[in-house]
Amino acid sequence: MNSGRGIETMRSYEEINKKIKHGDVVVLTADEYARLAEDKGWEKASKEVDIVTTGTFGAMCSSGAFLNFGHTEPPMKMYRCWLNDVPAYKGLAAVDAYIGATAMSETRPFEYGGGHVIEDLVAGREVELRAEAYGTDCYPRRYLETSITIYDLNQAILVNPRNAYQRYNAATNSTDRVLYTYMGTLLPYYGNVTFSGSGVLSPLYKDLYLETIGIGTRIFLGGGIGYIIGEGTQHNPGAAMSTIMVKGDLKKMNPRYLRGASIYRYGTTMYVGLGIAIPLINERVAKTAALKDEEIYTDIVDYGVPSRSRPSVRRVSYAELKTGRVVINDRTVRVSPLSSVKLAMEIAYTLKKWIENGIFYLSRPIELLPLDTVFKPLEVRRREPRVFEVMRRDIPTIRSDEDLRNTARILIERGIDHLPVVDDRGRLIGIVTSWDLARALAYGKMRLEDIMTRHVITATPYEPIHSVVAKMERYNISGLPVVDEENRVLGLVTADDISRRYVVRGGIP
Amino acid sequence: MRFKLTFPKELADKPVFSEAILRFHRPFNIIEADVDAEKGVIVASTDLPEDDVMELVKFFEERGVRVELLAKLLEVDLEKCISCGACVSLCPVEAISIARDWSVVFDEEKCVACGLCVNACPVRALKLSIH
Numbered sequence A: 001m002n003s004g005r006g007i008e009t010m011r012s013y014e015e016i017n018k019k020i021k022h023g024d025v026v027v028l029t030a031d032e033y034a035r036l037a038e039d040k041g042w043e044k045a046s047k048e049v050d051i052v053t054t055g056t057f058g059a060m061c062s063s064g065a066f067l068n069f070g071h072t073e074p075p076m077k078m079y080r081c082w083l084n085d086v087p088a089y090k091g092l093a094a095v096d097a098y099i100g101a102t103a104m105s106e107t108r109p110f111e112y113g114g115g116h117v118i119e120d121l122v123a124g125r126e127v128e129l130r131a132e133a134y135g136t137d138c139y140p141r142r143y144l145e146t147s148i149t150i151y152d153l154n155q156a157i158l159v160n161p162r163n164a165y166q167r168y169n170a171a172t173n174s175t176d177r178v179l180y181t182y183m184g185t186l187l188p189y190y191g192n193v194t195f196s197g198s199g200v201l202s203p204l205y206k207d208l209y210l211e212t213i214g215i216g217t218r219i220f221l222g223g224g225i226g227y228i229i230g231e232g233t234q235h236n237p238g239a240a241m242s243t244i245m246v247k248g249d250l251k252k253m254n255p256r257y258l259r260g261a262s263i264y265r266y267g268t269t270m271y272v273g274l275g276i277a278i279p280l281i282n283e284r285v286a287k288t289a290a291l292k293d294e295e296i297y298t299d300i301v302d303y304g305v306p307s308r309s310r311p312s313v314r315r316v317s318y319a320e321l322k323t324g325r326v327v328i329n330d331r332t333v334r335v336s337p338l339s340s341v342k343l344a345m346e347i348a349y350t351l352k353k354w355i356e357n358g359i360f361y362l363s364r365p366i367e368l369l370p371l372d373t374v375f376k377p378l379e380v381r382r383r384e385p386r387v388f389e390v391m392r393r394d395i396p397t398i399r400s401d402e403d404l405r406n407t408a409r410i411l412i413e414r415g416i417d418h419l420p421v422v423d424d425r426g427r428l429i430g431i432v433t434s435w436d437l438a439r440a441l442a443y444g445k446m447r448l449e450d451i452m453t454r455h456v457i458t459a460t461p462y463e464p465i466h467s468v469v470a471k472m473e474r475y476n477i478s479g480l481p482v483v484d485e486e487n488r489v490l491g492l493v494t495a496d497d498i499s500r501r502y503v504v505r506g507g508i509p
Numbered sequence B: 001m002r003f004k005l006t007f008p009k010e011l012a013d014k015p016v017f018s019e020a021i022l023r024f025h026r027p028f029n030i031i032e033a034d035v036d037a038e039k040g041v042i043v044a045s046t047d048l049p050e051d052d053v054m055e056l057v058k059f060f061e062e063r064g065v066r067v068e069l070l071a072k073l074l075e076v077d078l079e080k081c082i083s084c085g086a087c088v089s090l091c092p093v094e095a096i097s098i099a100r101d102w103s104v105v106f107d108e109e110k111c112v113a114c115g116l117c118v119n120a121c122p123v124r125a126l127k128l129s130i131h
């Protein structure tokens, strides 16, 4: 798809804007247009309809705002600054800062973040500004503590490097524990599915080849007017995962459409409301704008696999996701949207009204977005230390019928805290620690079988050390047996071994 | 309507709860049940009409069962809620669902106070009242 991309064979921007001016433009929201196209066919429908409006309202982590505070007396070159205890980026000129949606408050982390600061500013609420400087001859002030509102700022400009994914993965969880992810809370054993994106209302999906969406396109952003300023980061048109970079005047936005959010045990972010009016300029645009939820597919991906290439469990349409239930492995599970379909519809409707009332005109992009960018991963070039480099190999193991006195003796004689329990083929069936023995003594338990832990967290020889450290923290344990593919014990890796090896070299990798 | 019944141990072998079901011709949903040496406790809910609630209380009290009517456990701040739906699929008793207009709606009567939705709400619109 490249021939005549953006060509205006059905109607031009000038014709459309003239109709807006005369008040006889025909605008439908994307779901209305999809229904009309289903009844009449898209060819007929697109003859009657000039513009299709779209909307989305979801968590968009790559969002933030440039703020200019103005100069104090005496002036200051702010080197570090905080808004309501949330650090803002200060690698800019003296009183310019960028507050990012995912930056977290240093006093209320995970509860309050940059997204909340932006919401508070837009709502006209007071925000505490604190800043530090090293002091120069031209900027002598070194410290500042005051409160500001959005009206005090010279500029407050929302600039979001990546918004409005064309579509996104749905998420589920195959593991035996609850996962807290940016895709929300995922229940164990495929207990639920979450998804993002508004499907039939999705701005970038409705103009699938981005023929009307480009640099300079005027859009609905946060309840005000914004513009597309380029492709978004991770723009990946080949996978139908295009993104856009947008900007808009924060001072003219509405806190209903910019909401600070905290995703449990993940961090803070911001819900952004964004809508694009798509002019039906040619037949390709008219056709893709008519796509229904039934025709928009995504993958349900297993977030239980802690890797960047997570396996797909199955393909699913947005229509099925929106029924609230999907079938995974013969079981019906409930579905949560994470972006608000209700607000997305409200945005598409608001944009439609703006156009009908002649307060929003369309702009022809001055340049279209690339269709050939790809989304590359980051290969780690530095060698990462692995388990086999620090594990102890010559560790004793015992059988589950061993008596407790002997078990205690082995622990003492070998100076260890963890003793793997194995079956007759050397396969791991449990673990016993000196703490377990103390408990046995306290409660009068006599058999190893009664005190050993059966659900053992293990490591594999080629696992990176940082992954083992994460397991130790998560499960609050200090040692893990290292096992091969058949669960045979190869050794033991302990927190002591890791710190002994790395503390001298400046910390855990 | 949600209520808590406390049975003294003398009633341990009497099918009082089943009698109530037969008498009121309503399904009762048992949310929690706990028995120890002294007493038995059942937390249950039913959709009995307002007028019959006092009847139900009388029915149990006449048989020596203590009845407490429980307030709603889940408090929803609809001003804050953005109808994102993050809470919907987490609820073990399906007390949360999505209406036709894509609003998220809550059946506070059904809630068993597991707390999953409270933590998952990105805008802190949900709270559990301590009962």
Ligand code: SF4
Binding pocket: B074, B090, B091, B092, B093, B094, B095, B096, B110, B111, B112, B113, B114, B115, B116, B117, B118
């Ligand atoms: S607290 Fe638990 S039971 Fe109650 S509504 Fe929330 S998820 Fe459902």
Ligand code: SF4
Binding pocket: B080, B081, B082, B083, B084, B085, B086, B087, B088, B104, B120, B121, B122, B123, B124, B125, B126
């Ligand atoms: S998670 Fe919170 S904001 Fe989202 S629908 Fe539930 S209550 Fe509303």
